[in-house]
Amino acid sequence: MTVHLLPSTPGTVRWGDLPCAGDPSVLTVDPGDVVVVDTVSHEGILEDQGRDPLAFFTARGVPADAVLADAMEIARSVEHDPLRQGPHVVTGPVHVRGARPGDVLSVTVEELVLSADFGVVSNRHGRGALPGEFPRDGQDVVSVLARVETDPRTGARCGALPVAEGSAARVRFPLRPFLGLVGVGTPGPEHLHSVPPGMHGGNLDVSVLGVGSTLHLPVQVEGALFHTGDPHYAQGDGEVALTAFEAPLRARLRLDLVPEAAVRVRDVLWGETPEFLVPIGLDVDLDEAARRAVRTAVALLVDLGMDPAHALAYLSAAGDFAVSQVVDRVSGVHGLLRKADLADLTERPPA
Known part of the structure; x- marks a missing residue:
């Protein structure tokens, strides 16, 4: 290596x-x-x-x-x-x-x-999840400076941005x-x-x-x-x-x-973390993106040994699906399937 x-x-x-x-x-x-x-x-x-x-x-x-x-x-x-x-x-x-x-x-x-210890969050040209509503007041672009700071309550590093232009008050959130x-x-x-x-x-x-x-x-x-x-x-x-x-x-x-x-599961997009399998679905239509994420999740579980109907049942009972983004022309949905739930499935995760 x-x-x-x-x-x-x-x-x-x-x-x-x-x-x-x-x-x-x-x-x-x-x-x-x-x-x-x-x-x-x-x-x-x-x-x-x-x-x-x-x-x-x-x-x-x-x-x-x-x-x-x-x-x-x-x-x-x-x-x-x-x-x-x-x-x-x-x-x-x-x-x-x-x-x-x-x-x-x-x-x-x-x-x-x-x-760096700074960056930017922007909304521009009527794009984003609320086109036509933001940016407001005829602006073309709003760029908000965000900072990396130490949270005074916890001592941990966090992200922070002002609650309004020129305000000393901050909203703080975890760095990920x-x-x-x-x-x-x-x-x-x-x-x-x-x-x-x-x-x-x-x-x-x-x-x-x-x-x-x-x-x-x-x-x-x-x-x-x-x-x-x-x-x-x-x-x-x-x-x-x-x-x-x-x-x-x-x-x-x-x-x-x-x-x-x-390669055991073909023509799909997916990722994984130490804790989760992460099936990914993409489409210009958010509903279809969700369906594709679910289909990919079923394919991963079937490869691990589950019956398709039981795989879908598990996803409904314990799988989490989230909207990855709605701003990139093609929307994304990803699932979170806990690897710990699948401990009885003896085969290795699919490639």
């Missing part, structure tokens, strides 16, 4: 779209290798925020020396057209030796380190860092917009996939062309404003490869 460092620089990122077949890789690794990625948040560098993170953040009270150099360099040097591209800074692609269509790339999050965008390359020839998730993974925004989690992605092109971005410090299920607590992370990720012959 080799550990590789992958910084986010103008030469290692795409801004607003995703890698596809034929793109040159920025790094080549073997299955089982670890990649340490310095991810960059798009919030604070976008055109509607001035495309000048130094000016944007210092105007909100952030010291100039706390504004990250990689964000400033990407904003200054990387081409981006917000009319046809998404907002996300996407680091990669990484070529995984031996990966072929039909295999599964399993991405395990070994560590996430906060790279995760990577919102984790994906594999697509056949092309066009580069996909970075916002809608799909079977390639991408902008899934599944908040439970933090440290200790693994996301299993069906490989679509030679070399897998792994990529990541959209770092978060916290997100509520739904991500209703449009973005959540967006801020940069250093992510330590292990890239394992399951060969096609060993």
Whole structure:
């Protein structure tokens, strides 16, 4: 196992779209290798925020020396057209030796380190869960600065944002860092917009996939062309404003490869944590996204040895399904199935 460092620089990122077949890789690794990625948040560098993170953040009270150099360099040097591209800074692609269509790339999050003590939550252009209602007062974008603070009541680090512009009062909430965008390359020839998730993974925004989690992605092109971005410090299920607590992370990720012959449940998206199996459903229609998440959950349980009708009964009795996000054009629903409930099923979890 080799550990590789992958910084986010103008030469290692795409801004607003995703890698596809034929793109040159920025790094080549073997299955089982670890990649340490310095991810960059798009919030604070976008055109509607001035495309000048130094000016944007210092105007909100952030010291100039706390504004990250990689964000400033990407904003200054990387081409981006917000009319046809998404907002996300996407680091990669990484070529995984031996990966072929039909295999599964399993991405395990070994560590996430906060790279700053501030970030942004935005609502813009009538998007989010309440388009037409927010932003208010004719505004195009509302960007609220969030901070990492010490909770005076508990002494624990937490997220905090003001209750109103200029207010000293805060709402405080737990930090739950995760990577919102984790994906594999697509056949092309066009580069996909970075916002809608799909079977390639991408902008899934599944908040439970933090440290200790693994996301299993069906490989679509030679070399897998792994990529990541959209770092978060916290997100509520739904991500209703449009973005959540967006801020940069250093992510330590292990890239394992399951060969096609060993893949037991095909054409599904799912993840896992030490505690849960996490089936994922996606669709432009939220109801259909929920149905797809349930179908994936049934498939995982049947593979473990359950009868389909009994699997559905278990899901109704004890499975939890949550809205991952409703703001990415394609909505997401994910399930939480407790591994402890499945202790009598003797087979290993599916690949």
